[in-house]
Amino acid sequence: MTEQTKKLTKSAAVRGGWIVVIIIALAAAVGQSFGRFSFGVLLPAVRDDLGITNTLAGILGATNVGAYLLGTLIVAWATSRYRLISVLRTGLVLATLGLLIAGATKGAWVLALGLFIAGIGGAFLWIPAPVIAADAMPAKRRPVAVALMSSGIGLGVVFVSVLSGDLRAAQGDSAWSSVYQIQFAIGMVLLVLTLLMVRHQQAAPSGGSGLGGFAALQRMPGWLPLLVAYSAFGFMYLLVMGFLTTRLEDDNGWSTDDASLAFSLMGCAMIFGGPLLTALAQRLGVRRTLALAFGLWPLLVLVVLSGFPALTLSACFGLGLLFAAVPTLVTLFVVQNTTAEDYGPSFAAATLSFGIAQTIAPPIGGFIADQSGTFFYVFLLSGAVSLIGMVASLGLPQTSAQ
Numbered sequence: 360m361t362e363q364t365k366k367l368t369k370s371a372a373v374r375g376g377w378i379v380v381i382i383i384a385l386a387a388a389v390g391q392s393f394g395r396f397s398f399g400v401l402l403p404a405v406r407d408d409l410g411i412t413n414t415l416a417g418i419l420g421a422t423n424v425g426a427y428l429l430g431t432l433i434v435a436w437a438t439s440r441y442r443l444i445s446v447l448r449t450g451l452v453l454a455t456l457g458l459l460i461a462g463a464t465k466g467a468w469v470l471a472l473g474l475f476i477a478g479i480g481g482a483f484l485w486i487p488a489p490v491i492a493a494d495a496m497p498a499k500r501r502p503v504a505v506a507l508m509s510s511g512i513g514l515g516v517v518f519v520s521v522l523s524g525d526l527r528a529a530q531g532d533s534a535w536s537s538v539y540q541i542q543f544a545i546g547m548v549l550l551v552l553t554l555l556m557v558r559h560q561q562a563a564p565s566g567g568s569g570l571g572g573f574a575a576l577q578r579m580p581g582w583l584p585l586l587v588a589y590s591a592f593g594f595m596y597l598l599v600m601g602f603l604t605t606r607l608e609d610d611n612g613w614s615t616d617d618a619s620l621a622f623s624l625m626g627c628a629m630i631f632g633g634p635l636l637t638a639l640a641q642r643l644g645v646r647r648t649l650a651l652a653f654g655l656w657p658l659l660v661l662v663v664l665s666g667f668p669a670l671t672l673s674a675c676f677g678l679g680l681l682f683a684a685v686p687t688l689v690t691l692f693v694v695q696n697t698t699a700e701d702y703g704p705s706f707a708a709a710t711l712s713f714g715i716a717q718t719i720a721p722p723i724g725g726f727i728a729d730q731s732g733t734f735f736y737v738f739l740l741s742g743a744v745s746l747i748g749m750v751a752s753l754g755l756p757q758t759s760a761q
Contacts, residue, residue: 364684379495379557381486384397384511386447386549387559390484392455392515398423401535408532411467411601419467423474423717430482431711435572437617438703443487446703451553455546461622473539477695486710488700489690491559502641505691509683512628516752520623554752572704579697579705584754585689588649589709591717592685598724598741600625606734607752611666621675625741630681634683645695646755649688652681653749657742664738678761685748686713693754703741 398405398420406416424544435445457477464470489508493501522541526534604622607613613621640648655677662674689709697705724737 376495376497376500376504380507380555382445382494382549382552383495383546384392384507385515385634386511386553387485387488387508388511388518389458389516389542389546389549390450390477390481391512393546394454394457394474394481394511395415395423395427395617396516397519397538398474398522399536400519401589404523404527404532404535405470408466408535408714409467409470414713415467419471419474422471423478424714426475426478426510427482428711428714429706430479431486431714433479434482434486435575435704435707435711437483438441438487438707439572439575439700442559442704443491443699446483447487447491447557447559448553450480450487451546451550453477453480454735455543455550456480456486458539458543458546462536462543465536475745482710483705486706489706490694490699491557493694494559495557501694502637502691503634505694506637506687508690509633509687510630511633512737513626513679513683516629517623520626525553572659572706572708575697575701575704576708578701579693581692581696581755582705583647584751586709586712588653588755589686589689591653591744591751592689593713594720595656595744595748596682596685596740597717597720597723598737599663600682601721602724602728602734602737603663606663606738607666607671610660610735611662611671613666613668619666621672624676624678625673629683632683633678633687635680640688640691644757645688645692646752646757647754649685649692649755650752652685653690653745653752656745658680660738660742660745664735728744748751 370474383741402416404656405411405419406719427512434446437449454477457473457475457480460476461470462471464473485508489505489614492504496504519538519542523534523538526537530537540583576586579585603625604618636648636652639651643651655670659674659677659681661670663678665671690706693702693709724734727737727740
């Protein structure tokens with residue numbers, strides 16, 4: 360084989376790798392943006408169209424979150440016995456099936472079933488996605504491949520927001536089922552592309568990951584500070600994401616449209632946050648970049664608390680960058696510091712802790728707001744917890760800075 364032929368072969372392999380990465384990033388959007396985050400955008404329409412109470416609407420949302428937690432436990436077991444590509448394909452099938460059920464019903468409990476299946480599918484899909492995408496690329500481009508997973512999710516969030524707004528304006532509250540139907544169609548396209556084009560070389564796993572994957576996680580250097588940092592992020596980000604529009608409308612007197620603009624800016628920023636801070640991590644290392652991200656969070660939160668429109672919108676964009684970047688950096692650390700056999704169970708265990716933290720954050724934030732009559736202290740708590748994440752990040756081993 361001539362030198363020219365080798366270069367052409369290498370170039371073709373890189374192009375093929377980028378195609379695989381893009382497919383997986385869009386598949387991640389199906390599992391996360393469509394199967395999980397879209398319900399928050401559609402919740403008012405679902406509630407009003409079905410004529411259900413806020414309590415029942417909350418139960419529907421909790422069904423999805425609970426299924427995601429259950430899914431992480433199952434994935435910890437599955438990835439220690441089955442190849443990652445099989446787990447990813449199963450997740451995409453389940454997420455797409457959940458979207459089909461959600462879009463085909465006008466009943467609350469059938470919708471709950473769809474959200475439950477989509478939640479499990481999201482965990483099955485998300486956990487193996489970063490490492491499969493990374494392995495499709497040459498070593499020097501793998502961090503970027505991991506970062507593009509969060510970009511796919513951010514793109515999906517923006518798409519859902521725009522689609523929901525347009526359809527609700529045209530069809531009214533009943534448009535929520537049409538949104539799920541369109542998401543299902545996109546999911547089917549990504550499922551076909553994934554089955555045809557995404558491959559992954561991995562030896563058959565042999566078990567030994569322990570309960571919830573924690574035995575595998577404990578074989579990773581720096582597992583404890585990483586677990587603390589990721590749990591802190593799960594708690595702190597939902598205190599802001601979950602109550603941002605309510606804080607701006609209730610405490611600062613913003614209009615609904617202006618508060619929605621702030622949230623949309625966060626979604627747009629998510630597209631760029633992962634790649635930008637991953638590029639920074641290639642210079643500073645994962646350890647210092649992760650600590651920097653946690654350190655910037657409380658500063659931006661304080662700007663949001665000011666309520667000044669221009670400053671607040673800019674800070675919301677910055678928070679969106681960090682919201683995408685922190686889990687990307689955590690994922691990159693796990694990819695860099697585990698074997699192919701340990702990656703799935705290790706990341707599942709970390710994700711389980713993260714999921715528990717994000718589940719308990721909204722009730723705590725709501726309680727504080729009810730007791731104090733303001734969301735001011737809720738946002739202060741988010742900033743304080745981010746400092747815990749910063750300290751934990753600085754406790755990661757130096758070898759993680761690659």
